[in-house]
Amino acid sequence: MPDWRALVTERLGVLDLHRVQRHEIIEELACHLEDFYRCQRAQGFSESVATERALAEVADWQELAHKISVAQHEEENVNSRTKSFWLPGLVNLAASMVWLMILQLTIGHVRMQWVHNHVLIATYVAWLGAQPLCGALGAYMSRRAGGQRRSRLAAGLFPSIALLVVFFWIAVIALFVERNHFVLDHPLYFTMVVFPWVILPAAALLVGALPFLKTPKIQEA
Amino acid sequence: MIGSGIKRGTAELAILSVLEESPLHGYEMARRIEQQTKGALRFTLAALYPMLYRMEQRGWIRGAWETSSNGRRRRCYRITSVGKKKLSPLRKEWGELFDALRLLTKVTHA
Numbered sequence: 001m002p003d004w005r006a007l008v009t010e011r012l013g014v015l016d017l018h019r020v021q022r023h024e025i026i027e028e029l030a031c032h033l034e035d036f037y038r039c040q041r042a043q044g045f046s047e048s049v050a051t052e053r054a055l056a057e058v059a060d061w062q063e064l065a066h067k068i069s070v071a072q073h074e075e076e077n078v079n080s081r082t083k084s085f086w087l088p089g090l091v092n093l094a095a096s097m098v099w100l101m102i103l104q105l106t107i108g109h110v111r112m113q114w115v116h117n118h119v120l121i122a123t124y125v126a127w128l129g130a131q132p133l134c135g136a137l138g139a140y141m142s143r144r145a146g147g148q149r150r151s152r153l154a155a156g157l158f159p160s161i162a163l164l165v166v167f168f169w170i171a172v173i174a175l176f177v178e179r180n181h182f183v184l185d186h187p188l189y190f191t192m193v194v195f196p197w198v199i200l201p202a203a204a205l206l207v208g209a210l211p212f213l214k215t216p217k218i219q220e221a
Numbered sequence: 222m223i224g225s226g227i228k229r230g231t232a233e234l235a236i237l238s239v240l241e242e243s244p245l246h247g248y249e250m251a252r253r254i255e256q257q258t259k260g261a262l263r264f265t266l267a268a269l270y271p272m273l274y275r276m277e278q279r280g281w282i283r284g285a286w287e288t289s290s291n292g293r294r295r296r297c298y299r300i301t302s303v304g305k306k307k308l309s310p311l312r313k314e315w316g317e318l319f320d321a322l323r324l325l326t327k328v329t330h331a
Contacts, residue, residue, distance in 0.1 A: 024296070027294070027296075030267050032269075035249075036266070064266075
């Protein structure tokens with residue numbers, strides 16, 4: 001009887017899958033071919049004919065390998081993105097915003113005098129000071145879910161990304177829909193808002209996320 | 222020529238239907254489908270396994286390695302509760318489609 005495992009391994013070639021997963025698939029396909037071969041032999045076919053008929057079960061091994069890889073990754077991709085990017089990112093954003101809300105309720109409202117460098121607002125500084133923790137939380141959760149470095153970085157910077165998107169749409173609506181006079185007359189003021197609410201928090205978030213951007217040793221092995 | 226969507230739909234229905242009866246490994250599943258449809262539906266290895274893996278990823282079926290009495294290890298598939306929920310609307314949809322096609326072919330042959 002042919003060595004079905006060797007035949008399948010050779011013909012299937014490279015599978016874009018984890019080693020254990022690949023081994024199990026080869027084992028399973030080899031079992032199927034062996035059962036098929038035994039059945040053909042039981043029906044009275046010669047060894048060579050039975051082998052030929054078993055191998056004819058797969059017309060194109062490369063296509064089969066591709067289909068298996070796609071099937072294995074289909075749902076995985078969606079789940080993995082949710083676990084390694086959206087969930088950590090949203091937790092990060094929630095933590096950042098809840099902390100700001102708590103500070104606003106307890107210390108006071110952040111005023112925009114900050115941009116004039118007149119007053120260093122305690123609330124803002126306290127919020128900014130906590131951003132490395134939020135960034136670390138997002139990047140840590142992403143790394144724990146097996147996120148790639150890009151996902152970990154995006155999850156760590158998620159609050160800044162979200163605020164940038166919000167400011168972009170506010171600017172678009174203010175400029176082109178509302179024709180807001182303040183924004184039209186003082187575009188620099190409006191642009192400067194991005195610095196304390198997007199750029200500085202992004203830097204703080206990045207500080208917290210940095211330790212989790214390194215590839216863990218367990219993955220390198 | 223039957224479209225890939227229709228082929229996939231019928232394949233999913235066939236697999237879920239036989240697994241509803243009992244857990245099966247891949248080869249036995251293909252044989253059972255062929256026998257029960259009197260040879261009208263036949264799954265080759267190349268058609269069956271990508272479909273099984275896709276359905277497993279979706280949570281409709283679950284595969285687990287089991288050792289049979291003769292000591293051979295095989296991956297045995299079972300239908301999950303998600304798969305059972307999927308099966309009844311699939312049956313309904315395909316029943317309606319076949320009824321519609323039956324009506325249509327009667328009209329055109331008249």
